[in-house]
Amino acid sequence: MSDIYDIIIIGGGPAGLTAGIYSARARMKTLLLEKMMCGGQVLTADLIENFPGFPSGTKGPELADLMLKQAEAVGLEISTCDVKKITLKKSEKDPFIIETAEGDIFKSLSIIISTGANWNALGVPGEDRLRGRGVSYCATCDGPLFRNKDIAVVGGGDTALGDAIFLTRFANKVTVIHRRDKLRAARIIQERALMNKKIELCLKSVVTEIIGNIRVERIKVKNVATNEEKTIKADGVFVLIGLSPNSGIFKGLLDLDEKGYIRSGEDMSTSVNGIFACGDVRKKPLRQIVTAAGEGATAAVSAEQYVERLKGTAYE
Numbered sequence: 001m002s003d004i005y006d007i008i009i010i011g012g013g014p015a016g017l018t019a020g021i022y023s024a025r026a027r028m029k030t031l032l033l034e035k036m037m038c039g040g041q042v043l044t045a046d047l048i049e050n051f052p053g054f055p056s057g058t059k060g061p062e063l064a065d066l067m068l069k070q071a072e073a074v075g076l077e078i079s080t081c082d083v084k085k086i087t088l089k090k091s092e093k094d095p096f097i098i099e100t101a102e103g104d105i106f107k108s109l110s111i112i113i114s115t116g117a118n119w120n121a122l123g124v125p126g127e128d129r130l131r132g133r134g135v136s137y138c139a140t141c142d143g144p145l146f147r148n149k150d151i152a153v154v155g156g157g158d159t160a161l162g163d164a165i166f167l168t169r170f171a172n173k174v175t176v177i178h179r180r181d182k183l184r185a186a187r188i189i190q191e192r193a194l195m196n197k198k199i200e201l202c203l204k205s206v207v208t209e210i211i212g213n214i215r216v217e218r219i220k221v222k223n224v225a226t227n228e229e230k231t232i233k234a235d236g237v238f239v240l241i242g243l244s245p246n247s248g249i250f251k252g253l254l255d256l257d258e259k260g261y262i263r264s265g266e267d268m269s270t271s272v273n274g275i276f277a278c279g280d281v282r283k284k285p286l287r288q289i290v291t292a293a294g295e296g297a298t299a300a301v302s303a304e305q306y307v308e309r310l311k312g313t314a315y316e
C-alpha cells in the first residue's frame with residue numbers, strides 16, 4: 001500500500017474533525033495531525049449554547065469529545081504531531097511533504113489546514129483561573145449569559161466597541177477599558193457606542209487584576225497617566241484585544257492577509273493548488289464552531305474532488 005495519503009488535515013478543532021469525518025466517510029486515505037488534544041478552542045469553552053442540536057447547551061469538552069468519537073467511529077486516522085514545515089509539490093502529481101517537530105515526515109496529495117486561532121490574553125492575575133467563569137473572549141458566544149449584569153470590555157478597536165454595543169442588549173452596564181486616550185474603532189462605531197446610555201468609557205486605563213472567588217466579581221484598573229488604581233464591580237470581563245491566527249508556518253507559502261489569516265475561496269481553496277483552509281485560521285467574517293464545521297465539510301469535499309481529478313477517477 002502506498003505511503004502517500006490522499007488528504008492530510010493539520011489541526012483537530014471542529015473544522016479539522018469535521019473535515020476528517022467527511023474525508024474518512026468518502027473513503028479517502030486521510031490522516032489528521034493534531035499537536036495537542038483534539039477539540040481545539042472548544043475544549044476551553046465552558047457552556048456552548050449556539051451549536052444546533054443541544055437545546056439546553058453543552059459543555060465545550062463534552063462537545064469536543066463527541067466530535068472526536070464520531071471521527072474515530074468513521075475510521076479517521078489521528079496522530080499527535082506538531083506540524084512545522086510543508087514543502088510544495090514539484091509537479092501536480094507529486095505529493096506535498098509535511099514535517100513535524102517530532103521528526104516525522106508525511107506525504108499527501110492534498111492538505112487541509114485547520115490550525116485555528118488564539119485569543120490574545122491580558123496576562124493579568126486572575127485571568128486564567130476565572131476563564132469561563134466570567135472571563136470571556138467571545139461576545140457572540142457568551143453575551144447572553146450576562147443578562148442584567150455589569151460587564152467590562154477590554155479593548156478599543158472595532159471588535160471591542162462593536163461587541164460592547166452588542167453586549168448592551170443583555171447587560172445592565174458595559175464599561176469599555178482602553179489603554180490609550182483615544183479609541184481605535186471606526187468613527188461610526190465610536191459614535192454609536194458613545195450614544196448608548198449603557199456604555200461608559202474608561203480611557204488611559206489598563207486592567208491589572210481580575211478578582212473573584214468562584215466567578216468574576218470585580219476588576220482592578222490602573223490609570224496609566226496618573227498610576228491611580230481603582231476597583232470596578234464586574235460580573236464579566238470580555239477581553240477583546242485581538243485574535244492571532246496559527247498561520248506562522250504558512251508565511252511565504254500561501255497568500256495571507258495583513259493579520260496573517262489565510263485567504264481562501266468559497267470552496268476553501270488557497271493560493272496553492274491542492275491546499276485548502278477552513279475554520280478560524282481563514283479570513284472570514286464569523287469565527288464560530290458552526291462556521292468552522294461547515295467549512296471543514298466544504299474543504300473535505302473540495303480536497304476529495306481535487307485528488308480524484310489528479311488520479312483520473314473524478315466523476316465529471
Ligand SMILES: Cc1cc2nc3c(=O)[nH]c(=O)nc-3n(C[C@H](O)[C@H](O)[C@H](O)COP(=O)(O)OP(=O)(O)OC[C@H]3O[C@@H](n4cnc5c(N)ncnc54)[C@H](O)[C@@H]3O)c2cc1C
Pocket residue numbers: 010011012013014015016033034035036037038039040041042044045046047048049050051081082083084114115116117118119132136137138141142246249278279280281287288289290292
Ligand atoms: C473560551 C471560548 C469559548 C467559545 N465559545 C463558543 C461558543 O459558545 N460558540 C461558538 O460557536 N464558538 C465558540 N468559540 C469559538 C470556537 O471555539 C472557534 O470558532 C472554533 O473552535 C474554531 O475551530 P477551528 O477548528 O477552526 O480552530 P481551533 O478550535 O482553534 O482548533 C485548531 C487546532 O489546530 C491545532 N494546531 C494548531 N497548529 C498546529 C500545528 N502546527 N500542528 C498540529 N496541530 C495544530 C490546535 O492545537 C487546535 O487543536 C469559543 C472560543 C473560546 C476560546
